[in-house]
Amino acid sequence: MAYPFFLFLKEDQGMLGNCIDEVRKQGTLVHNITNYVTVNDVANILLACGGSPIMSDEAEEVEEITSICSGLNINIGTLNRRTIEAMYIAGRKAKELGHTVLLDPVGAGASSLRTETAARLMKEIKFDVIRGNISEIKTLSRGSGSTKGVDADVADAVTEDNLDEAVAFVKAFASETGSITAVTGAIDLVSDGADCYVIRNGRPEMGRITGTGCQLSGMMTAFVAANKEQKLKAAAAAVCAMGLAGETGFKYMREGGGNASYRSLIIDAVYNMDGKILDEGARYEIR
Amino acid sequence: MAYPFFLFLKEDQGMLGNCIDEVRKQGTLVHNITNYVTVNDVANILLACGGSPIMSDEAEEVEEITSICSGLNINIGTLNRRTIEAMYIAGRKAKELGHTVLLDPVGAGASSLRTETAARLMKEIKFDVIRGNISEIKTLSRGSGSTKGVDADVADAVTEDNLDEAVAFVKAFASETGSITAVTGAIDLVSDGADCYVIRNGRPEMGRITGTGCQLSGMMTAFVAANKEQKLKAAAAAVCAMGLAGETGFKYMREGGGNASYRSLIIDAVYNMDGKILDEGARYEIR
Amino acid sequence: MAYPFFLFLKEDQGMLGNCIDEVRKQGTLVHNITNYVTVNDVANILLACGGSPIMSDEAEEVEEITSICSGLNINIGTLNRRTIEAMYIAGRKAKELGHTVLLDPVGAGASSLRTETAARLMKEIKFDVIRGNISEIKTLSRGSGSTKGVDADVADAVTEDNLDEAVAFVKAFASETGSITAVTGAIDLVSDGADCYVIRNGRPEMGRITGTGCQLSGMMTAFVAANKEQKLKAAAAAVCAMGLAGETGFKYMREGGGNASYRSLIIDAVYNMDGKILDEGARYEIR
Numbered sequence: 120m121a122y123p124f125f126l127f128l129k130e131d132q133g134m135l136g137n138c139i140d141e142v143r144k145q146g147t148l149v150h151n152i153t154n155y156v157t158v159n160d161v162a163n164i165l166l167a168c169g170g171s172p173i174m175s176d177e178a179e180e181v182e183e184i185t186s187i188c189s190g191l192n193i194n195i196g197t198l199n200r201r202t203i204e205a206m207y208i209a210g211r212k213a214k215e216l217g218h219t220v221l222l223d224p225v226g227a228g229a230s231s232l233r234t235e236t237a238a239r240l241m242k243e244i245k246f247d248v249i250r251g252n253i254s255e256i257k258t259l260s261r262g263s264g265s266t267k268g269v270d271a272d273v274a275d276a277v278t279e280d281n282l283d284e285a286v287a288f289v290k291a292f293a294s295e296t297g298s299i300t301a302v303t304g305a306i307d308l309v310s311d312g313a314d315c316y317v318i319r320n321g322r323p324e325m326g327r328i329t330g331t332g333c334q335l336s337g338m339m340t341a342f343v344a345a346n347k348e349q350k351l352k353a354a355a356a357a358v359c360a361m362g363l364a365g366e367t368g369f370k371y372m373r374e375g376g377g378n379a380s381y382r383s384l385i386i387d388a389v390y391n392m393d394g395k396i397l398d399e400g401a402r403y404e405i406r
Numbered sequence: 407m408a409y410p411f412f413l414f415l416k417e418d419q420g421m422l423g424n425c426i427d428e429v430r431k432q433g434t435l436v437h438n439i440t441n442y443v444t445v446n447d448v449a450n451i452l453l454a455c456g457g458s459p460i461m462s463d464e465a466e467e468v469e470e471i472t473s474i475c476s477g478l479n480i481n482i483g484t485l486n487r488r489t490i491e492a493m494y495i496a497g498r499k500a501k502e503l504g505h506t507v508l509l510d511p512v513g514a515g516a517s518s519l520r521t522e523t524a525a526r527l528m529k530e531i532k533f534d535v536i537r538g539n540i541s542e543i544k545t546l547s548r549g550s551g552s553t554k555g556v557d558a559d560v561a562d563a564v565t566e567d568n569l570d571e572a573v574a575f576v577k578a579f580a581s582e583t584g585s586i587t588a589v590t591g592a593i594d595l596v597s598d599g600a601d602c603y604v605i606r607n608g609r610p611e612m613g614r615i616t617g618t619g620c621q622l623s624g625m626m627t628a629f630v631a632a633n634k635e636q637k638l639k640a641a642a643a644a645v646c647a648m649g650l651a652g653e654t655g656f657k658y659m660r661e662g663g664g665n666a667s668y669r670s671l672i673i674d675a676v677y678n679m680d681g682k683i684l685d686e687g688a689r690y691e692i693r
Numbered sequence: 694m695a696y697p698f699f700l701f702l703k704e705d706q707g708m709l710g711n712c713i714d715e716v717r718k719q720g721t722l723v724h725n726i727t728n729y730v731t732v733n734d735v736a737n738i739l740l741a742c743g744g745s746p747i748m749s750d751e752a753e754e755v756e757e758i759t760s761i762c763s764g765l766n767i768n769i770g771t772l773n774r775r776t777i778e779a780m781y782i783a784g785r786k787a788k789e790l791g792h793t794v795l796l797d798p799v800g801a802g803a804s805s806l807r808t809e810t811a812a813r814l815m816k817e818i819k820f821d822v823i824r825g826n827i828s829e830i831k832t833l834s835r836g837s838g839s840t841k842g843v844d845a846d847v848a849d850a851v852t853e854d855n856l857d858e859a860v861a862f863v864k865a866f867a868s869e870t871g872s873i874t875a876v877t878g879a880i881d882l883v884s885d886g887a888d889c890y891v892i893r894n895g896r897p898e899m900g901r902i903t904g905t906g907c908q909l910s911g912m913m914t915a916f917v918a919a920n921k922e923q924k925l926k927a928a929a930a931a932v933c934a935m936g937l938a939g940e941t942g943f944k945y946m947r948e949g950g951g952n953a954s955y956r957s958l959i960i961d962a963v964y965n966m967d968g969k970i971l972d973e974g975a976r977y978e979i980r
Binding site for chain 2: 158159160162163166167169172173174175176177179180183184187201224275367370371381383384385386387388389390391
């Protein structure tokens with residue numbers, strides 16, 4: 120049945136491309152409460168994809184800041200007591216206003232504070248999207264975990280061998296939480312509980328750059344906020360865009376290049392991407 | 407009267423070039439209380455122009471830190487209660503010592519906290535320079551505003567059509583506040599109330615990089631601190647240097663380049679700039 | 694005696710190379726409590742050398758975070774009351790677990806808070822390594838100082854003329870503190886009190902990039918943590934690796950390049966470095 124399936128994919132990919140075009144059209148403004156490690160890259164990738172970033176983590180102003188935005192990106196990568204308070208306040212306000220709200224549970228499993236903060240945020244705020252690596256999402260699923268720092272545990276990795284099981288897990292997690300769930304790694308999975316995008320864009324070298332996950336979360340917030348009538352597709356489009364940018368950026372690597380140059384080339388590739396390019400480069404199936 | 411005006415400009419431009427040469431000669435040390443989004447670029451552009459950066463936002467030490475510097479750059483881009491306190495303490499001390507103090511009211515108008523903090527800082531500290539986009543400066547002028555995030559509102563933009571009005575506004579604001587005022591955008595305006603530099607360096611693509619404004623504020627603090635006998639000229643020179651670096655950097659963009667590469671190329675262009683290059687590339691008139 | 698000395702060096706250099714190979718083999722996880730200016734570069738250089746970074750400065754979680762790591766890098770570059778508390782807690786826990794703990798006393802001498810925090814940390818935590826510029830280490834030695842911001846004072850610089858005296862100073866400081874001491878600058882010195890590596894890798898242009906010192910501290914923590922049976926050698930290897938990366942990166946500078954491009958090229962060079970390359974490029978003697 121390869122032929123009809125191929126046709127189906129081609130039509131679908133066309134729609135993915137629309138998602139980035141919408142961000143460029145709307146200039147989607149995203150409020151980020153994010154870690155100070157990768158915040159500059161998050162800002163630059165949001166500008167690269169046609170969105171606009173604003174960062175604020177002060178409890179006293181986050182209601183106002185998030186009110187002028189379309190999406191809120193909450194990333195717990197360098198959380199502290201002060202910024203955790205801001206996450207709750209901003210999250211509640213953004214949901215009240217019908218904005219898109221995303222959680223990136225960086226390092227959930229690496230400390231109780233991270234695991235519990237992510238869990239409590241999920242209880243108080245119905246996130247539109249949760250995006251993390253497989254170890255983080257497994258931690259959220261079990262309520263506890265053993266993440267190896269901020270990277271996924273090798274034992275958890277999604278591979279062709281355990282793909283069916285992984286798809287089932289992500290679908291179940293998305294159903295239970297009511298949040299579109301994106302698990303990114305060598306193979307990326309994005310599900311709303313019913314369908315699951317299995318995405319094979321990207322390159323392994325992306326794992327040697329800090330913050331590609333954080334960048335994706337920022338960009339995904341913009342994609343979903345700009346395409347509220349098709350959130351699953353928009354989330355999948357952001358994953359494909361990031362992976363495709365990794366492929367394109369790698370082509371421009373020069374002799375002597377490494378992870379620092381690659382980091383810029385990926386953002387550059389997003390900057391030069393439009394719906395047509397995304398449609399042609401996106402590699403995924405729906406299960 | 408084009409001919410004599412041209413001659414006048416040429417002489418004047420020669421003096422702009424001196425401003426960057428002085429920074430390189432003095433190795434001007436600038437204390438920055440700035441946001442964590444663009445702080446690395448602010449540090450690198452200060453090094454690029456021949457200055458030296460130090461960052462500190464802890465109330466307990468900012469008096470000492472600012473005392474060993476020549477200039478203080480206060481940027482409210484990710485302000486919080488703790489850092490706001492440090493801004494007051496450092497600002498008062500720096501003025502007491504006769505240092506150059508600059509305010510970058512990032513996002514004034516986007517939240518009451520930002521608008522009020524900027525307003526109170528301006529009441530307590532007589533800033534040598536205030537640099538922002540047109541929406542931010544209009545907010546400070548009115549005491550309230552409706553900034554679209556951290557970017558200027560399109561409706562506010564300075565264009566050739568409303569230039570006379572904009573020049574009059576900036577002159578009036580500079581007169582009222584007693585601070586040299588730099589409003590940057592497609593056309594940049596820098597005034598001390600009497601004269602107004604109208605600057606046409608730069609490229610629109612610079613708006614797609616996060617932090618070109620923050621970088622300019624850092625560099626402007628160094629330029630003014632190193633040229634205290636001609637502050638208006640030094641502030642204008644910094645604006646021309648930033649815009650010219652945007653033009654030069656763009657020439658070095660390679661195939662596949664985007665905002666992330668461009669960001670580095672602009673700082674690189676400042677690194678390679680001297681007074682002669684600045685004089686030859688500066689494009690401005692005085693009104 | 695040039696010939697046997699040369700042979701000795703060659704053998705020794707072979708062992709330096711092993712140090713980076715070990716980091717790549719182990720994927721050494723380093724907990725960083727570091728400043729927000731250069732944190733992204735610290736993360737990327739740790740990934741570049743084969744390690745893995747995690748950043749956390751919240752007192753409530755640092756014990757757990759540091760427990761899953763092999764090394765702890767404490768950098769006081771933008772210290773505040775909240776993060777200072779986290780430094781003590783993490784430092785004590787890491788030592789209790791036998792982890793490698795490094796102190797980078799950024800700006801010691803520039804404020805009492807920095808000088809005293811560094812001094813108290815040294816009293817409470819027996820650091821495996823202390824890495825700073827000569828002015829910072831002199832400040833720690835005297836208990837007070839006059840650092841010019843975050844850069845070394847020219848008057849303090851280690852040169853060929855005062856090398857004997859500088860080597861004696863660093864040896865004495867290492868003996869007194871019981872910490873391997875790395876003083877970096879034009880000539881780098883790394884000593885455990887008995888021996889002192891005198892290293893001549895690197896380029897002066899590295900001083901025009903923000904954070905090469907912070908990056909080295911992060912990478913050195915990984916090198917020492919991955920080579921606990923030969924800590925002095927590992928610390929020296931990290932210094933050689935950073936300097937050599939500066940030399941290699943500079944070769945790839947293009948027309949129009951400056952400090953921002955150079956910053957990426959240095960991290961790229963580390964990314965492409967292995968033990969063999971390090972052995973061939975390391976330039977040092979032991980005194």
